Amino acid sequence: MPPKKIITVFGATGAQGGGVVSTFLEDAALKDEWTVRAVTRDVSKESAKKLSSRGAEVVSADLNDEESLIAVLAGSYAVYGVTNYWEKTDADLEVQQGKNLANAVKKSSVSHYIWSSLLNITELSKGKLCNVYHFDSKAKVEDYVRSLEIPATYFMPGFYMTGVPGAMFGPQPPDNAWTFSLPASPEAILPMYHPGDTGKYVKAIVNNRDKLLGKRFYGATAYMTAQEVVDTFKTVFPEAGKTARFFSVPEEAFRGAMKAQGTPDFIVSELYENVKLFEGPGYYGGESLGETHKLVTDRLTTWAEYAKDAEAFKGLE
Numbered sequence: 001m002p003p004k005k006i007i008t009v010f011g012a013t014g015a016q017g018g019g020v021v022s023t024f025l026e027d028a029a030l031k032d033e034w035t036v037r038a039v040t041r042d043v044s045k046e047s048a049k050k051l052s053s054r055g056a057e058v059v060s061a062d063l064n065d066e067e068s069l070i071a072v073l074a075g076s077y078a079v080y081g082v083t084n085y086w087e088k089t090d091a092d093l094e095v096q097q098g099k100n101l102a103n104a105v106k107k108s109s110v111s112h113y114i115w116s117s118l119l120n121i122t123e124l125s126k127g128k129l130c131n132v133y134h135f136d137s138k139a140k141v142e143d144y145v146r147s148l149e150i151p152a153t154y155f156m157p158g159f160y161m162t163g164v165p166g167a168m169f170g171p172q173p174p175d176n177a178w179t180f181s182l183p184a185s186p187e188a189i190l191p192m193y194h195p196g197d198t199g200k201y202v203k204a205i206v207n208n209r210d211k212l213l214g215k216r217f218y219g220a221t222a223y224m225t226a227q228e229v230v231d232t233f234k235t236v237f238p239e240a241g242k243t244a245r246f247f248s249v250p251e252e253a254f255r256g257a258m259k260a261q262g263t264p265d266f267i268v269s270e271l272y273e274n275v276k277l278f279e280g281p282g283y284y285g286g287e288s289l290g291e292t293h294k295l296v297t298d299r300l301t302t303w304a305e306y307a308k309d310a311e312a313f314k315g316l317e
């Protein structure tokens with residue numbers, strides 16, 4: 001049997017990277033072919049220890065420290081790279097972290113880099129939506145990876161369906177009806193993605209390396225309108241669904257509610273424009289999910305399946 005290839009996974013203790021680790025440790029074919037190296041800043045934390053007990057090699061590195069990245073990349077065939085904008089909400093820092101990782105990947109002669117990217121919304125919207133910093137920052141890193149001529153595929157995670165139940169979709173006054181609230185029209189289009197599925201996409205990416213080098217790979221189970229998200233809820237929970245609805249939150253009300261929670265102005269604008277993007281030019285600029293669904297061989301989680309077991313919807317009928 002040939003020696004196993006190493007996939008080094010950043011964000012391994014988080015949602016996307018955790019999904020990659022699970023698939024590469026558990027998939028019948030992948031586990032014979034790959035060794036999983038899971039990166040965290042703190043190998044002593046519970047989630048890191050769990051990864052170790054499940055069979056991953058857990059190592060410590062910090063995206064702010066290029067030398068530490070070079071050390072953990074030694075011998076890696078593939079690398080999954082992701083940054084977390086929301087930890088510091090600092091786009092310049094996120095770009096720097098992404099560049100640090102790209103530099104380390106370049107120096108380590110990695111054969112296949114998978115960068116968790118997003119589109120540049122300022123460019124896509126022709127300057128209309130210029131405050132969606134966490135998209136633009138990842139796109140700038142993508143440009144940088146391309147400039148270094150790293151053999152890479154750009155994974156584009158969709159809209160986390162895991163973020164929907166709760167504040168976004170919960171009981172609302174005056175009648176406590178289950179309400180999906182967004183500052184957008186019911187026709188706004190959401191690429192529904194479960195971050196736990198990330199390994200299924202990455203499996204397709206590594207299994208189709210040559211075909212996907214230099215390409216973007218869109219990560220979503222399906223495009224759904226905001227109204228379809230509610231309609232599916234009605235099907236899954238016929239009783240609670242009787243009064244379920246979509247509510248198009250007026251801009252001023254959205255901004256007011258966010259500010260009242262202490263959200264800084266620049267993030268209020270960022271979140272508002274992030275949602276406006278769903279109305280147009282679109283989260284993926286209208287790209288088809290056809291290639292993704294052709295190449296992914298595992299079943300992707302649907303919104304209906306996720307909603308059925310979501311904690312915030314527990315007990316609903």
Ligand SMILES: NC(=O)c1ccc[n+]([C@@H]2O[C@H](COP(=O)([O-])OP(=O)(O)OC[C@H]3O[C@@H](n4cnc5c(N)ncnc54)[C@H](OP(=O)(O)O)[C@@H]3O)[C@@H](O)[C@H]2O)c1
Nearest residue numbers: 011012013014015016040041062063083084085157159160
């Ligand atoms: N919510 C959405 O709909 C959506 C859609 C598309 C993309 N995204 C993007 O997803 C990204 C977050 O990914 P996620 O949801 O998988 O994150 P997550 O679950 O919040 O986990 C964050 C991960 O990043 C690691 N990390 C953070 N800072 C690090 C550093 N300096 N060095 C090394 N590792 C570091 C953490 O590792 P340790 O703490 O263990 O060190 C952790 O594993 C964000 O940038 C966001 O913009 C979100």
